[in-house]
Amino acid sequence: MPTWTEYIFYKKIGRVPSPGDVVEVVPDLVGFHDLTGYHVLEVLEHMGKVEVFDKGRVVVAFDHLSPAPNQRAAEIMVYIRKHVKSLGLPNFYDVGGGILHQIILEKYALPEQVIFAADSHTNTAGAVGAFAHGMGATDIAAALKLGKTWLVVPTPFRVDVAGEFPPGVVGKDVALHLLAQFGAEGFNGYSVEVFVEKPKAFPMDDRATVANMSTEMGADALMFIPDSVTASYLKTERGVDYTPPSIEPGKYADKYTVELGRLEPLVAAPYSVDNVKSVREVEGVEVDQVFIGSCTNGRLSDVEIAAKILKGRRVKTRCIAIPASYEIFRRAMKLGYIDVLTEAGCVVTYGTCGPCLGGHFGVAGPGEVVVTTSNRNFKGRVGHPDSKVYLANPAVAAAAAAEGKIVDPRPYLRS
Numbered sequence: 001m002p003t004w005t006e007y008i009f010y011k012k013i014g015r016v017p018s019p020g021d022v023v024e025v026v027p028d029l030v031g032f033h034d035l036t037g038y039h040v041l042e043v044l045e046h047m048g049k050v051e052v053f054d055k056g057r058v059v060v061a062f063d064h065l066s067p068a069p070n071q072r073a074a075e076i077m078v079y080i081r082k083h084v085k086s087l088g089l090p091n092f093y094d095v096g097g098g099i100l101h102q103i104i105l106e107k108y109a110l111p112e113q114v115i116f117a118a119d120s121h122t123n124t125a126g127a128v129g130a131f132a133h134g135m136g137a138t139d140i141a142a143a144l145k146l147g148k149t150w151l152v153v154p155t156p157f158r159v160d161v162a163g164e165f166p167p168g169v170v171g172k173d174v175a176l177h178l179l180a181q182f183g184a185e186g187f188n189g190y191s192v193e194v195f196v197e198k199p200k201a202f203p204m205d206d207r208a209t210v211a212n213m214s215t216e217m218g219a220d221a222l223m224f225i226p227d228s229v230t231a232s233y234l235k236t237e238r239g240v241d242y243t244p245p246s247i248e249p250g251k252y253a254d255k256y257t258v259e260l261g262r263l264e265p266l267v268a269a270p271y272s273v274d275n276v277k278s279v280r281e282v283e284g285v286e287v288d289q290v291f292i293g294s295c296t297n298g299r300l301s302d303v304e305i306a307a308k309i310l311k312g313r314r315v316k317t318r319c320i321a322i323p324a325s326y327e328i329f330r331r332a333m334k335l336g337y338i339d340v341l342t343e344a345g346c347v348v349t350y351g352t353c354g355p356c357l358g359g360h361f362g363v364a365g366p367g368e369v370v371v372t373t374s375n376r377n378f379k380g381r382v383g384h385p386d387s388k389v390y391l392a393n394p395a396v397a398a399a400a401a402a403e404g405k406i407v408d409p410r411p412y413l414r415s
């Protein structure tokens, strides 16, 4: 029997490919955002005519520099809007709609699909078992025009997730644990297939975080094998009936088991995603800015855990909280989380990557220390090259905001 990767490609091309094969596939979805969209459209213009193979399969979101923080960003948006309008693209999310990857996961991605977008964190949709992969703007332009693209079939690697999360430990810590074990680039050329032993113990939001950070691991894709959680997520969120196929585990190059019960809150210290330490090792580090958000950890459960920690407290350092989509913002507001966060002194907004990439809305200054729930911490990522970025889960981030320094968040979850 095939692996999930082989199964998906079998359904696409009518034969089971081997790792290393070059295959041509028709994408189910193709996406781009403001930053890469400009190049995508420019390449299409150079190719002669701006046209797309199937309007319904194209998703566009303004998320990186949105709302436009400068004239250049505004010009780019004007240019993209013009094309979106003349193409008549129905799945366009202007300023405030949210981060492309969250929108794709929330509204479009389905198991067994093949998804490409002009952004490296496209693999987030692997949370529902889609083969989702980031590509450069030129490749995306070609895929949009031709309705097909090619790729080298990756080697499947099996990861089993056993047990249940201890308090204060979430999907982010699984991602950081894998980075500690395998290193950045550790999964180059692999598609990681994750089997969850107790599906309910590993909710969709946590799956999305792990799939998202497979980019930092170098993976071509990371997919959660669809299970009862996938099915109920699709039913409740989208009204889609999905019965996961019963495929026997196929042949894997290698495998690894994550024991959730043995994890503790982790951080990736400057300046590398695999410079992973337990939060206890870095306790006391003073923090200038906290960011709770991004395509990694801007989902409802992330906002919820932050609100739980910050309820009745006042932040001791500046804290920016950005639910990853309009939908999440609305839900968080109805549940009272936005109120709690604003009362605690957080700056809250919606629908932008924000300070994740140091472009606007919280650019770090020289010497500043940032704790962020996002996915990259290399030099200068959040702004000044002399700033320092710690990647952490939303509980660690919220506790850092409450104390103005890195602390173990677990006591805050008990009180």
Ligand SMILES: CC(C)[C@H](C(=O)O)[C@@H](O)C(=O)O
Pocket: 035, 036, 064, 118, 119, 120, 121, 134, 357
């Ligand atoms: C701007 C874009 C090309 C980039 C990416 O693809 O990853 C960005 O989203 C990031 O996180 O650095």
Ligand code: SF4
Pocket: 063, 064, 099, 119, 121, 294, 295, 296, 352, 353, 356, 357, 374, 375
């Ligand atoms: S939130 Fe950050 S990592 Fe995600 S797409 Fe935006 S810039 Fe890239």
